[in-house]
Amino acid sequence: MNGIIIITTDSLAKRAFANRLHKRSGGRVDLVIVQQTHCKPLHKRILGYVRKVGILGLPREIWFTLLWLFLPRVRRTHSWLKARSENNRAAISWVPKTVTVESVNTDKVREIIAAYSPKLIVIWGGMIVKTQIINLASHVINMHFGWCPYYRGTHCNHHAILKDDWERVGITIHYAVKAVDAGEIIAVIPGDPAKRPIELFQDLNNRAEAMYLNIALRLLKDERVSSKSQDLSQGKNYLLKEWTYERRYRLGKLLLERTKKRI
Template identity: 25%
Template structure:
């Protein structure tokens, strides 16, 4: 039985993740620290505002994928809701250390500072929604679609460090893309896959094999929140209108982005 602590947020996708992991019979969640984000309720009040419409559609899609599960499933994750950006407060650092987890698991929390990283070392795992080092920073599964590169939509599980998405990669998964998908379906299907992969990674932690890392972990494209512009959003929707999904599905596997896969998680598939 693996004993873990989850560091996350309070948005719907984060609630889904912690509850899904906690339901596994081989994992005991000692506590989940959930930072309270000020989530804005986007609406269609201004039909000309494509960015607002995009965010409203994202929220609705998350509800379609995750709301029923979050509402109906038992919560074994022992959530403790804390202020935004409070995870590095000394009181929570002390609590986490005193609980003596086998692993710390991060998804969607604030940037972690040195004390927790230094104490837990390789027993501190993170998932970056994006394929490192191809895309780093913010919107790492949005900007590949802006750049007409759906093969770079995915997730990277890594040992957490003090950089931005620069920890050693443990395992990566590519998004599953289906006919008639939009960007939100692709993203939420990936999050569901992240939850199941995270569970496998936790349970196989001792069997993980060190992987050869990219030569330059900062070689990819780095985006920030300010890069989420109307122009970028228009370009992404134009790509979908011009058959982005169909063209991607016709690509042979050899033309898709290479990813790092840990043998401990893929041995049953071989």
């Protein structure tokens, strides 16, 4: 069919994006594949604690978990990184056809995508998409919430803030390849460090999502889209196991402190 396949998770912002892309492309979004997110059972979460910090680090991690749970003001700051203009009207429901799956990397999903013979696969959701899926389209792009090549992997803007590297808080649009967030860069959208954190991220997310949509439309029309390779030695691939409750808590405190300084 040579249209668009979107691979994502469910949220208001992602529904709005998919619906707008479907409308702007003249109905060329053939399918939205929605990967389910699951809350791990308690015993697996405890094992996850141990894997992240080790037995000796467990009491400290539990302490910061309690601080996180009982200090909602700190906890709420994390929603600032997802701030964007209201898009509820465009996100009441999915307009394109959707299918919900446990994982996007199964043979069944590969067969579903192959049947559509897409020109473009658009990824938004943080999941790792394997080569067997990436190879199914002429163009496969991803929107990464971090500044490549410096911050690749997961929770990248979070880590940049923890390192006081506000000049490299941003969003990268790149071609998807086998390695995580390592494909050629199409665009980097920078945040504005002069703004208060919530305003910074609302502006950043709005601009990045608009640019992502426009890049998708250009690729669909076979327009030339320039890109450049990454020098991976300049940065780091951050892993999920590095994102501890201590770091969550410290990030929240930093966001509150920075907001006070800019009032």
